[in-house]
Amino acid sequence: MAIESARLSGGFRAGWVIVCCFTALILVYLVLPQFIVLPLSFSDKSFLSFPPSGWSTQWYQRLVENPSWLQAMVNSLAIGVPTAVLSMILGTMAALAVARGGFARTGVISALVVAPMMLPHVILAIGLYPLMLQMGLLGSYAAATIGHTVIGVPLVFITVTAALARHDFTLELAAMTLGARPWRTFRSITYPTIRIGIIIGGILAFATSIDELMLALFLTGAQTRTLPRLIWEQMNDYLTPTIAAVATLVFAFTLILLLVVALIQWRSARLESPKHD
Amino acid sequence: MTERGAELKLTGVAKRYGEVDALRPTDLMLNRGEFFSLIGPSGSGKTTLLGAVAGFTPPSQGRIELDGVDVAGLPPYKREIGMVFQNYALFPHLTVFENIAFPLRLRKCPDTEIRQRVGQMLETVRLPDVGGRMPTQLSGGQQQRIALARAAVYGPRILLMDEPLGALDKNLREELQTEIRQFHAKIGATVLYVTHDQDEAAAMSDRIAIMREGSIVQLGTPRELYEHPVNAFDARFLGNANLFDVGRETRRDDTYARVETSVGTLLAIHESRGGASGDRVICVRPEAISIELNDPSGAASDQGRNRIAGRIADATYTAGSFRYLVDVGSGEPVAVNMTSVRQSEMFKPDDHVALSWAADATLMIPKE
Numbered sequence: 052m053a054i055e056s057a058r059l060s061g062g063f064r065a066g067w068v069i070v071c072c073f074t075a076l077i078l079v080y081l082v083l084p085q086f087i088v089l090p091l092s093f094s095d096k097s098f099l100s101f102p103p104s105g106w107s108t109q110w111y112q113r114l115v116e117n118p119s120w121l122q123a124m125v126n127s128l129a130i131g132v133p134t135a136v137l138s139m140i141l142g143t144m145a146a147l148a149v150a151r152g153g154f155a156r157t158g159v160i161s162a163l164v165v166a167p168m169m170l171p172h173v174i175l176a177i178g179l180y181p182l183m184l185q186m187g188l189l190g191s192y193a194a195a196t197i198g199h200t201v202i203g204v205p206l207v208f209i210t211v212t213a214a215l216a217r218h219d220f221t222l223e224l225a226a227m228t229l230g231a232r233p234w235r236t237f238r239s240i241t242y243p244t245i246r247i248g249i250i251i252g253g254i255l256a257f258a259t260s261i262d263e264l265m266l267a268l269f270l271t272g273a274q275t276r277t278l279p280r281l282i283w284e285q286m287n288d289y290l291t292p293t294i295a296a297v298a299t300l301v302f303a304f305t306l307i308l309l310l311v312v313a314l315i316q317w318r319s320a321r322l323e324s325p326k327h328d
Numbered sequence: 329m330t331e332r333g334a335e336l337k338l339t340g341v342a343k344r345y346g347e348v349d350a351l352r353p354t355d356l357m358l359n360r361g362e363f364f365s366l367i368g369p370s371g372s373g374k375t376t377l378l379g380a381v382a383g384f385t386p387p388s389q390g391r392i393e394l395d396g397v398d399v400a401g402l403p404p405y406k407r408e409i410g411m412v413f414q415n416y417a418l419f420p421h422l423t424v425f426e427n428i429a430f431p432l433r434l435r436k437c438p439d440t441e442i443r444q445r446v447g448q449m450l451e452t453v454r455l456p457d458v459g460g461r462m463p464t465q466l467s468g469g470q471q472q473r474i475a476l477a478r479a480a481v482y483g484p485r486i487l488l489m490d491e492p493l494g495a496l497d498k499n500l501r502e503e504l505q506t507e508i509r510q511f512h513a514k515i516g517a518t519v520l521y522v523t524h525d526q527d528e529a530a531a532m533s534d535r536i537a538i539m540r541e542g543s544i545v546q547l548g549t550p551r552e553l554y555e556h557p558v559n560a561f562d563a564r565f566l567g568n569a570n571l572f573d574v575g576r577e578t579r580r581d582d583t584y585a586r587v588e589t590s591v592g593t594l595l596a597i598h599e600s601r602g603g604a605s606g607d608r609v610i611c612v613r614p615e616a617i618s619i620e621l622n623d624p625s626g627a628a629s630d631q632g633r634n635r636i637a638g639r640i641a642d643a644t645y646t647a648g649s650f651r652y653l654v655d656v657g658s659g660e661p662v663a664v665n666m667t668s669v670r671q672s673e674m675f676k677p678d679d680h681v682a683l684s685w686a687a688d689a690t691l692m693i694p695k696e
Contacts, residue, residue, distance in 0.1 A: 225417035227404040228382060228488075229431040229478070239430075243421045 091295035138256035142207025168205035190272025203256030214248030333361030333518035334485030341390030368539035410479030418463035425459035595687035616689035
């Protein structure tokens with residue numbers, strides 16, 4: 052009896068080790084490739100090669116010296132920030148409308164709002180291209196902002212919908228009986244409970260815009276090209292480790308955004324757990 | 329302070345959802361400072377009626393007057409009503425103090441006045457020290473007391489309460505019934521109270537309206553409703569009732585009718601409003617019945633009392649009274665409640681007993 056249970060727990064331990072190894076392997080597979088750009092960006096060779104043979108920071112220096120990289124960064128921000136703001140406004144409104152009910156088929160509406168995130172961006176790009184051409188917006192900041200907002204809205208919609216799942220709409224009725232008009236009710240009661248969802252959705256929309264290539268290729272011009280588009284163009288023409296340096300910077304930036312998201316979520320979870328004194 | 333209560337008058341208020349009448353045209357009048365309850369099973373229209381007064385569900389037709397001003401078309405935030413919800417609906421991101429201060433801040437009260445009035449309300453609900461806490465740090469009963477304070481702090485002339493004790497356990501519920509009564513006495517607002525708990529309504533209210541299928545079916549003081557139900561539904565809904573189907577009516581004078589029932593011939597009061605048509609039942613409250621060991625000599629109804637013989641089917645003791653179920657040969661067993669003060673020994677199952685009650689406590693009412 053004792054021997055058998057010992058063997059059983061031995062088998063269990065072996066299974067545990069296998070699961071841990073497997074998980075580690077998957078994590079390595081998922082995460083490691085992202086880090087390859089790091090050594091590449093510090094290479095002393097003038098072309099992308101792995102593993103690098105020597106060490107230098109010359110590519111970061113070249114990056115700073117080349118004004119087109121700086122322009123691309125400015126462009127990315129000029130498109131990313133309005134995209135985030137627009138996505139936050141539209142996504143929140145959509146989430147509120149669906150959560151409040153009043154629609155017969157909320158499932159269908161939700162699916163339609165989320166669809167642009169699921170569909171290949173190239174479809175959206177091909178669709179928007181002639182439209183923007185006709186409206187004379189092609190190559191403008193507005194064109195890329197509109198395109199990116201289409202894929203940003205679903206992100207905010209999803210995070211705000213999740214926040215609303217825990218929201219009690221009776222609170223709004225209560226506020227109204229106490230004398231709060233609709234806008235005041237939203238500002239004082241609804242907004243504080245979904246604020247975290249809106250901010251996280253906004254950051255995700257911003258990060259998506261900063262990272263997006265397909266729509267940028269179709270919709271931006273020489274003056275408005277974003278960082279990913281410039282990387283792509285340089286890739287075709289030069290293939291120097293400068294690209295790896297840019298990629299490293301974008302990587303670091305995105306990582307910071309994700310850390311901010313994690314921090315916000317951790318903080319709000321801590322605030323929401325009831326305190327006892 | 330009763331003059332602070334508003335007079336609420338509903339005239340022909342109705343609500344239709346498509347083909348469904350959630351509320352049939354209803355007239356209702358609440359006096360100043362009155363504690364008025366709406367009771368009824370779910371779907372009877374009581375919540376729809378409350379929602380119409382609150383402004384959540386605008387009525388399809390009718391007038392809702394507060395002190396003579398029609399508010400039927402106004403949104404909730406222009407009605408100056410206070411409302412208490414079943415789930416408390418305290419704002420979770422605000423402290424208790426800020427919750428109560430919320431309606432005052434909307435009305436742009438100066439800070440000193442806000443501090444004073446919130447402090448006063450916290451005293452009134454006997455929770456003077458919790459202002460700095462978050463709502464989730466309070467118990468359910470405390471949260472509901474804070475909700476009361478918040479609903480009343482700006483002096484609304486009418487308070488609506490939607491099953492405010494529904495989420496609390498039994499002991500706490502009874503404690504808060506008293507609390508709410510005292511609160512009502514102090515602030516003097518007119519109260520419209522919705523509940524499905526008839527005992528709660530009876531214990532708290534000046535008057536009660538019983539609702540059923542979108543209409544008010546009976547309205548009166550708790551005692552009137554209990555002692556003079558208009559039909560079998562009402563009799564069952566408010567308290568416990570023994571009902572016997574009426575067969576043939578053999579004789580009738582000014583006050584009493586002699587009728588054949590499943591348990592024998594009984595004397596009953598016939599109230600003219602019952603009407604003569606349709607099926608009728610005899611209704612006897614369990615407290616009205618006396619119970620004693622069977623004396624085989626006189627098991628007939630006479631001298632203004634009804635008597636039937638039976639056998640104890642079940643005997644229980646609860647909080648100061650014996651509760652018996654007595655098998656009387658046909659139909660459901662008869663329920664009898666008797667205070668244990670009046671009887672030293674409790675009957676046991678299978679004891680043969682005689683039941684008797686006054687003809688004046690025997691009502692003949694319509695079945696529907």
